[in-house]
Amino acid sequence: MSPEREARLLLMAPAHRRDALSEVLKDIGTVREADTPERVRSFARQERPDLVVLHAEADAECLGLCAELEQSYGVRVLVIGRDAGMEALRAAMRAGARDYLVDPVAPGELRSAVARLAQVERRARRGHVVTIFGTKGGVGKSTLAANLAVVLAERHHQRVALCDLDLEFGCAATLFGLRPTASIVDVCRHPGAMTLAAIGEAMSHSDHSQVDILAGPPTPDLAAFVDGEGKRDPERNYVQEILRTLRMAYDWVIVDTAVDFGEGVITALDEAERILFVTTPDIPALQNSAKGLDILLERLGYPQEKLSVVLNRGNAAMGLMEDEISAALSHPIRHMLPSDGDVAVRAANIGMPLVLLRGRSPLARAVGRLGGELVHDLERPRVAALSGEA
Ligand SMILES: Nc1ncnc2c1ncn2[C@@H]1O[C@H](COP(=O)(O)OP(=O)(O)OP(=O)(O)O)[C@@H](O)[C@H]1O
Ligand SMILES: [Mg+2]
Missing domain, CATH: 3.40.50.2300 (Response regulator)
Known part of the structure; x- marks a missing residue:
C-alpha cells in the first residue's frame, strides 16, 4: 500500500x-x-x-x-x-x-x-506526531511513550503507531513483552520508495493492545543504517520518510527518543506537532533539562506551544517546590506524573504497559489524563474542522 x-x-x-x-x-x-x-x-x-x-x-x-x-x-x-x-x-x-x-x-x-x-x-487524515524527548537519561521517556500510545489506542479508539528512535538502546517493544524479529533497520535497508507496506512488515504487534510498534535496531551498531554512515542512500532522510508515511495511515505517531541530537532525533523533533519534554525533579536533571529546553527554543527555534514539559516522578521532589522547578527550567510544567516504582518497574519486568496492568494506579490515571489532554488539544480541533468541510 x-x-x-x-x-x-x-x-x-x-x-x-x-x-x-x-x-x-x-x-x-x-x-x-x-x-x-x-x-x-x-x-x-x-x-x-x-x-x-x-x-x-x-x-x-x-x-x-x-x-x-x-x-x-x-x-x-x-x-x-x-x-x-x-x-x-x-x-x-x-x-x-x-x-x-x-x-x-x-x-x-x-x-x-x-x-x-x-x-x-x-x-x-494526517495523524499527529508526538515526540517524547528529554536531555537526561532514565527520566521516563520510554515508559511514557509506550503507555501514552496504549491510552490513545484503547481509551480513545485511535490508530496509533509507536516508533522507537532510541536507535542504540531502544526498549519500546520490550515494554510490550515483545522480541521483534524485524525493526526500523529493515525499513531503511528496504530497496525502493518508502511505503506503508514496507513499514508494516517491520512492525510488531502485542496481544495487549492495538498499538503497532516499529522497534529500534536490535543492536547499537545497526543504528548507522538508519541515520548514520551506513545509510543505503546517504541523501535520504529515512526517519522523515517513515514518520510522514506513518502519519498518512495513523491518527497518532508516538516517537520515543534517546538523549541525542543526531539526524533521527532532530528529524523527529522537527516533524512533531507536540514535543513532550520529560524531566524529573532533581537538580542534575533540571540543569540538563534547562539547557535542553534552551536548545529547542533558541537554537532550533521551536515555538513555546510546541513544547510541553512533563515532570515525571513529580511528587518525589524532596524539598523542591513546583514553582522553583518551573523557574529552574524557565518553562511551565504542563503535566505531572507521580512516582510509583512498584507499578512502573513491575510492568516493565512483566512486559505489559502499566496502564493495562494497573489501570487504576495514580500513575496510570495521570498518563490517562495526559492522553486525554492531547486528544483535546490536537484531535478535537481537527475533527471540528472536518465537520465544517464537505
Ligand atoms: N513515574 C515513575 N515512577 C517510578 N519509576 C518510574 C517512573 N517512570 C519511569 N520509571 C522507571 O524509571 C526507569 C527509567 O524509565 P524509562 O526507561 O522510561 O526512562 P527513559 O527516559 O526512557 O530512559 P533512557 O534515557 O535510558 O531511554 C525504568 O525502570 C522505569 O520503570
Ligand atoms: Mg528510553
Missing part, C-alpha cells in the same frame, strides 16, 4: 442491495461489508474507514448509528434511503450524514458522491 492509499469503505446494506452497491464502491476503493451495527462499530473503531455507506433499510436505528459513528469515531457517513422527501434528507443531515442519496441510486451518482467524500477524508 502506498501512502496515497486506496479509499477504505464500509458498506451496510440490506441483502438484496448489497452486491449491486458493493460493485459500484469497488471502483473507488476496498470495500468491507457489515451486516450488523455491531460489526460496523467494531470495524469503524479498528480500521477507521474513510467512509461508511449506510443503507437505511439495513437497520431501523440507522440514523442513531450514523450519529454515533460521526461523534464517537470521527468517521464520515453517507446514508442511502428509499424516502425521497425533504424530511428524510433533513433527518439524515441532523444525524451528521455527509450526504443522503435516494435509492434506487444511479451508479454514477453514488460513485461520484463516495469518491468526493472519501478523498476529502483521506486528505484530512
Whole structure:
C-alpha cells in the first residue's frame, strides 16, 4: 500500500442491495461489508474507514448509528434511503450524514458522491506526531511513550503507531513483552520508495493492545543504517520518510527518543506537532533539562506551544517546590506524573504497559489524563474542522 492509499469503505446494506452497491464502491476503493451495527462499530473503531455507506433499510436505528459513528469515531457517513422527501434528507443531515442519496441510486451518482467524500477524508487524515524527548537519561521517556500510545489506542479508539528512535538502546517493544524479529533497520535497508507496506512488515504487534510498534535496531551498531554512515542512500532522510508515511495511515505517531541530537532525533523533533519534554525533579536533571529546553527554543527555534514539559516522578521532589522547578527550567510544567516504582518497574519486568496492568494506579490515571489532554488539544480541533468541510 502506498501512502496515497486506496479509499477504505464500509458498506451496510440490506441483502438484496448489497452486491449491486458493493460493485459500484469497488471502483473507488476496498470495500468491507457489515451486516450488523455491531460489526460496523467494531470495524469503524479498528480500521477507521474513510467512509461508511449506510443503507437505511439495513437497520431501523440507522440514523442513531450514523450519529454515533460521526461523534464517537470521527468517521464520515453517507446514508442511502428509499424516502425521497425533504424530511428524510433533513433527518439524515441532523444525524451528521455527509450526504443522503435516494435509492434506487444511479451508479454514477453514488460513485461520484463516495469518491468526493472519501478523498476529502483521506486528505484530512494526517495523524499527529508526538515526540517524547528529554536531555537526561532514565527520566521516563520510554515508559511514557509506550503507555501514552496504549491510552490513545484503547481509551480513545485511535490508530496509533509507536516508533522507537532510541536507535542504540531502544526498549519500546520490550515494554510490550515483545522480541521483534524485524525493526526500523529493515525499513531503511528496504530497496525502493518508502511505503506503508514496507513499514508494516517491520512492525510488531502485542496481544495487549492495538498499538503497532516499529522497534529500534536490535543492536547499537545497526543504528548507522538508519541515520548514520551506513545509510543505503546517504541523501535520504529515512526517519522523515517513515514518520510522514506513518502519519498518512495513523491518527497518532508516538516517537520515543534517546538523549541525542543526531539526524533521527532532530528529524523527529522537527516533524512533531507536540514535543513532550520529560524531566524529573532533581537538580542534575533540571540543569540538563534547562539547557535542553534552551536548545529547542533558541537554537532550533521551536515555538513555546510546541513544547510541553512533563515532570515525571513529580511528587518525589524532596524539598523542591513546583514553582522553583518551573523557574529552574524557565518553562511551565504542563503535566505531572507521580512516582510509583512498584507499578512502573513491575510492568516493565512483566512486559505489559502499566496502564493495562494497573489501570487504576495514580500513575496510570495521570498518563490517562495526559492522553486525554492531547486528544483535546490536537484531535478535537481537527475533527471540528472536518465537520465544517464537505
Ligand atoms: N513515574 C515513575 N515512577 C517510578 N519509576 C518510574 C517512573 N517512570 C519511569 N520509571 C522507571 O524509571 C526507569 C527509567 O524509565 P524509562 O526507561 O522510561 O526512562 P527513559 O527516559 O526512557 O530512559 P533512557 O534515557 O535510558 O531511554 C525504568 O525502570 C522505569 O520503570
Ligand atoms: Mg528510553
